Amino acid sequence: MKFLTNLLSKLSGKDEAPLICKSCKTEIPAKVARKNDYLCSSCGKYLRFGGRRRIQWIADEKTFQEISPNLSSQDFLQFPNYAQKLWEAENTTGEKDAVVCGTAKIKGNPCVIFAMEPDFIMASMGSVVGEKITRAFEYALEHQLPVLGFTASGGARMQEGIVSLMQMAKVSAAVRRHSDAGNLYLTVLTDPTTGGVTASFAMQGDIILAEPGALVGFAGRRVVEQTTGSNLPKDFQRSEFLLQHGFVDEIVSRSKLKETIALLLRMHNREVRI
Amino acid sequence: MTAYEKLRIARTTGRPTGRAYIDSLFTEQVFLHGDRRYGEDGAILGGIGYLERLPVTFLAIEKGQDLQDRLARNFGCPKPEGYRKALRLMKQAEKFGRPVLCFVDTLGAFCGADAEERGQGLAIAENLLEMAGLTVPILTTVIGEGGSGGALALGVADRVYMLENAVYSVISPEGCASILWKDSAKVEQAADCLHITAEDMLRFGVAEAVFPETFDRFPQMCEQIKNRYLQDLSELLSKPIGQMLEERYQRFRKIGIFTENGEA
Known part of the structure; x- marks a missing residue:
């Protein structure tokens, strides 16, 4: 309750x-x-924190301007308990869905930013998450801005059936267009990033940072244990494990995150020339 | 027929698997192996063959014929090296201007510890990213099970076709029942709720056409499928590449059901 x-x-x-x-x-x-x-x-x-709080924490004061704040999910499959879950999540988080997107500055460096809200149905990706992140990349492409994304997700939102799976393709296509135009996409993997989000835009960054100890994987630990038939090491699917296996660029503590992001954004500023 | 009954049919042993379609649709095939990174994954067959007079690259998730074959193919659950092999062959097809034809039949990407260690999520993510911009036509046919991200990794296509009883789902109905209701016995209900049938795919704009299943006349059935491929390929190949890519972008761009400011 x-x-x-x-x-x-x-x-x-x-x-x-x-x-x-x-x-x-x-x-x-x-x-x-x-x-x-x-x-x-x-x-x-x-x-564990994400969404609006995450953006307020990382962005320069009063620089955040939200993109498409008024999108809401629909229970178009009449999936058992989905309408109820949406209502509860809205009231718990004060958000309309599981991602907040907009423009902001990080130590003066402009970017498009998105942050997923783990308290909104595990930040699962349905139509709204897919649409909002796609729009964020399209906006960034139009304005030649880098994208900074904080990922957290339980995966695709099964209450939206196949439509939620297709959001992975939709967002990926937008990431691709943004990337082809030479723009930076920087992801920060936060606890927990799993399933269809790991298998799409979480792992598509030019540079992938992770917070210490964040759970990041495709299949859930329990499923992997059942499939593998043995106990897994304690750090399995933690960001340290991913770093060791070559899948993230760096693990950055929260105290260093803002300056690291700002530095990377500055290094990719396309207007600076000798 | 209920969604669950279709799911059962889609999983029937003895139903034609990827290999059967390759043999029936393409002549003079050359199979190509390995991801040139780590290894070879028998769960995905790949190679070059002729579709009538047109050389094409084919990729098929193969569940296997008998028990031994199924074990060797990991029951059609690809590992990262399988998806990377698929990507390698897609990029090769792009270089030589060959269309890519994919056949999907999988419960899903393999969920073992080794797959996670080698970056299963990344492997799928890279395929989605690359397929979105591949400059040759891509046609994908779901011939049995289209299981989640493991199916989508061969599914970012210009056209998607469903076999009559094939299913396509964000999660296996077993997984859904187990997560939502802590009861894997509620598979029937989950299959129904998830809307996984070929008709559902047409309704949501996920697929363009449904192929009737007449397995007792398999060569004739494949002849019909081949005609559809040739028709769609000639249409796609006649377009400027930029237009084809824009249409592929819009094909996925428009999928999503939500309200904005209270309006649908």
Whole structure:
């Protein structure tokens, strides 16, 4: 009933919903979490956060301008409980769907930014996520801007059936066009990035960064264990594992993330000439 | 017929697999192996053959004929090296101006630890990215199961065709039932809810045509399929490449159902 408590706190005009540490289960007020760079004030582990909060955290103050904020999912398959899940997710997160997109500046460097919201049906990708990210890449292509994407997802949104699978192709095609025009696409893999998002735009960046300890994989750990028939190492599908196997460029801690991103954006500024 | 009944038919042993279509549709085939990166994956067959007088590159996910063959082909669940082989042959086709014909029949990309270690997600992601811009026509036919990202990795095409009882799904109905209802026995319900049939694919703009299944007259059936391929290829090959790519882009661009400011 998390959504009810959140709804009540929203209605009573209190602060935004608190964050809950996955490791020690401590509830951390949003303000405290923000001040602490989204590290748990109790155990020091990384808090799971995304979406609007992520953009507010990384972008220069008052530079964020949202692209296509008013897209909502439809239960077009009349899938059991989907309408209910959407309603709950909307009330829990205050978002209309699982990704927030727009333009922003990072230490003065302009970019198109998107950040997925893990609390919105596991940031699964349905029509809205696919459409919004596609529009973000199309906007970036039109304005010759780099794209900075924070990925987090449980994969394709099965409640939208085959239409959700096709979003992988749709976004990939937009990434391709943006890339062919010589624009930078920088991804930051955050916990957890899995399934169809890993198998599409999460892994299509020119440069792929990851947060420490983030779960990143295609198949779920349980499925892999069943298929493989043995226990997997503890760091299996963690960003350190991916770095070791050659699939991410660098693991960057939250305290270094903003300056690293800003530096990379600056290095790809196409207007600078000798 | 229910979606579940179609799923059962799509999975029937003895149903023609990828190899049968290659043998029936293409003459003078040369099979090509390996991804030139890591290894060879028997789950995906690839090579060059003639479609009438036109040299084409074919790629087919092959589930295998008998038990031994199925084991060797990992039951048609490709690993990253399979997708990378497919990509290598697609790029080769692009270089020599050959159309690419793909045949999809898979439960999904392999979910083992080795596949994850070698970047299953990346392998699929790269195919999606490359197919979106490949400068030769791509035709994909789902001949049995079209299982999730593992099927889409050969499915970013100019035309997609479904066999009459073939299915195409974002997740296996078993997986869906297990995740949503913690009950893999609810497969029938999941198959129904997911809308996986050939008619569903037409409705959502995922496929252009459905091929009737007349397996007792397989050569004649393939003759019909071949005629459709030739017809669509001559149309695609007559277009400027830029237009073909723009139409491929729009083919996927328009898929998605949502509301904006409350309007559909």
